[in-house]
Amino acid sequence: ANALVWFRNDLRLADQPALAAALAAGQVPVCVYIHEPEEEGDWAPGPAAEAWRHYSLAALDASLRARGSRLRIFRGPSRAVIEALVAACDIEAVYWTRRYEPAIERRDAAIKRALREQGVHAESFNGALLFEPWELATKQGGPYRVFTPFWRAALAHWRAHRLLDAPASIPDLEGDPDGIRLETLRLPPARDPDALLRHGWKPGEAGAHEALELFIEGALHGYRQGRDRPDQVGTSRLSPHLHFGEIAPWRIVAALETQRSAATSADIDAFVRELGWREFACHLLHHFPHTPDADFNPRFDRFEWAPPQRRLLQAWRLGRTGVPIVDAGMRELRESGWMHNRVRMLAASYLCKHLRQHWREGARWFWQHLVDADLASNTLGWQWVAGTGADAAPYFRVFNPVTQAVKFDPEGRYVARWLPELARLPMPARHAPWTAPQLARRLAPDYPARPVVGLEEGREAALAAWRALAASR
Numbered sequence: 001a002n003a004l005v006w007f008r009n010d011l012r013l014a015d016q017p018a019l020a021a022a023l024a025a026g027q028v029p030v031c032v033y034i035h036e037p038e039e040e041g042d043w044a045p046g047p048a049a050e051a052w053r054h055y056s057l058a059a060l061d062a063s064l065r066a067r068g069s070r071l072r073i074f075r076g077p078s079r080a081v082i083e084a085l086v087a088a089c090d091i092e093a094v095y096w097t098r099r100y101e102p103a104i105e106r107r108d109a110a111i112k113r114a115l116r117e118q119g120v121h122a123e124s125f126n127g128a129l130l131f132e133p134w135e136l137a138t139k140q141g142g143p144y145r146v147f148t149p150f151w152r153a154a155l156a157h158w159r160a161h162r163l164l165d166a167p168a169s170i171p172d173l174e175g176d177p178d179g180i181r182l183e184t185l186r187l188p189p190a191r192d193p194d195a196l197l198r199h200g201w202k203p204g205e206a207g208a209h210e211a212l213e214l215f216i217e218g219a220l221h222g223y224r225q226g227r228d229r230p231d232q233v234g235t236s237r238l239s240p241h242l243h244f245g246e247i248a249p250w251r252i253v254a255a256l257e258t259q260r261s262a263a264t265s266a267d268i269d270a271f272v273r274e275l276g277w278r279e280f281a282c283h284l285l286h287h288f289p290h291t292p293d294a295d296f297n298p299r300f301d302r303f304e305w306a307p308p309q310r311r312l313l314q315a316w317r318l319g320r321t322g323v324p325i326v327d328a329g330m331r332e333l334r335e336s337g338w339m340h341n342r343v344r345m346l347a348a349s350y351l352c353k354h355l356r357q358h359w360r361e362g363a364r365w366f367w368q369h370l371v372d373a374d375l376a377s378n379t380l381g382w383q384w385v386a387g388t389g390a391d392a393a394p395y396f397r398v399f400n401p402v403t404q405a406v407k408f409d410p411e412g413r414y415v416a417r418w419l420p421e422l423a424r425l426p427m428p429a430r431h432a433p434w435t436a437p438q439l440a441r442r443l444a445p446d447y448p449a450r451p452v453v454g455l456e457e458g459r460e461a462a463l464a465a466w467r468a469l470a471a472s473r
């Protein structure tokens with residue numbers, strides 16, 4: 001008998017519970033990927049993430065082939081494809097690992113119901129999280145809204161997940177159905193199909209394990225401080241690998257635990273806590289499914305955002321605001337598909353506070369350009385910075401991007417890397433060229449002479465808007 005293993009954002013063979021279920025039941029796993037961005041609701045994946053997916057699917061197919069199987073690719077609708085395969089291939093069970101985006105949860109529930117009504121065994125598994133969104137609840141039985149108690153509960157309920165090695169060989173169906181060629185999905189941008197690879201990314205399960213090993217040998221040591229330094233390799237860069245499920249978070253935790261010593265303990269705890277933010281993001285998205293598009297805190301529905309201004313938005317998107325740390329981040333994003341977390345916070349803050357543009361504008365742009373674009377983490381990140389979220393930085397706390405830049409990019413190396421037009425400007429002017437206008441005119445003539453919205457002026461206007469909101473009851 002055969003089983004369908006429906007690959008989604010779990011593009012790996014180790015710790016793959018859907019694949020393991022088929023093999024354990026003695027079924028021949030028919031491994032499929034169904035491309036259907038329209039089923040993602042308003043949040044169809046953007047071009048950067050789709051390019052990543054292309055390479056990750058290719059890597060998965062290669063690993064399957066090395067074991068005697070292969071990945072069959074189809075275009076959706078998902079339900080129609082699955083039902084056709086069930087009918088054509090003598091399928092008695094369909095297995096997949098769960099996703100938590102609202103539109104996907106609804107779709108998957110409908111597919112599971114339909115299959116069961118047709119007498120097909122349909123079963124889903126946790127493949128992505130240390131704790132699924134419904135596993136942790138407050139004393140009153142509701143969802144958490146604040147990270148610290150959420151994480152305390154996680155640590156109190158901690159358990160080791162069983163590790164499953166990738167199967168050495170995987171049987172495959174003889175012959176049809178073939179599916180379509182990956183290239184026909186045209187996922188990487190035609191203009192520059194392998195930009196991603198040029199930036200050193202290695203999509204796929206092997207790349208994920210490599211990133212983990214590099215992290216363990218390097219940035220893990222001193223992670224607690226290093227994680228805030230965009231000028232250094234201070235973090236793991238595992239985020240796209242985690243988003244596409246190329247590695248299980250519990251595999252990462254287990255690998256780190258083997259490194260625990262007096263010297264590494266605090267760094268390991270700090271890193272696992274960051275994985276905790278990813279878990280918290282999924283918890284919030286599952287329980288508050290409207291939040292990718294609406295303020296978590298409804299009070300902000302009355303906040304006076306400035307009217308959308310194309311000029312400001314374009315300056316921000318293209319890295320031409322005149323605030324170097326913000327612009328460097330926005331260039332890093334467009335060029336490499338990723339941005340350092342500290343800089344994500346600063347770039348987002350400048351948009352939401354100094355420019356007072358709605359956080360949704362920023363969330364959408366990030367969505368298009370991040371290789372790790374993830375509905376849960378992106379929503380949490382933006383609502384946190386904007387001050388509209390569950391557990392958020394209060395709106396009135398406005399980051400000063402220059403002070404922050406001096407603290408976290410002290411030699412200006414990060415800014416120089418992504419804004420070569422500022423590289424000749426010495427420090428500290430490199431972080432605030434308008435404070436040394438003559439020098440800037442001479443050494444950085446191609447960079448905006450002053451910020452599109454000045455730091456003091458923007459901060460005052462943001463605080464005035466905040467006070468108006470606080471006063472309205």
Ligand code: FAD
Nearest residue numbers: 235236237238239274275277278341372373374377378381
């Ligand atoms: P590390 O420091 O090595 O952390 C390890 C892992 O922990 C990450 O890979 C990630 O899975 C998780 N993690 C770390 N920080 C956070 C966090 N603040 N929230 C949730 N998970 C976290 N992360 C995404 O994966 N996708 C997004 O779309 C996304 N959008 C963001 C938008 C904004 C405005 C902000 C402020 C943050 C956003 N983040 C997002 C969170 C964070 O910036 C990235 O996860 C992190 O920079 C990834 O780099 P890393 O893997 O080297 O992180």
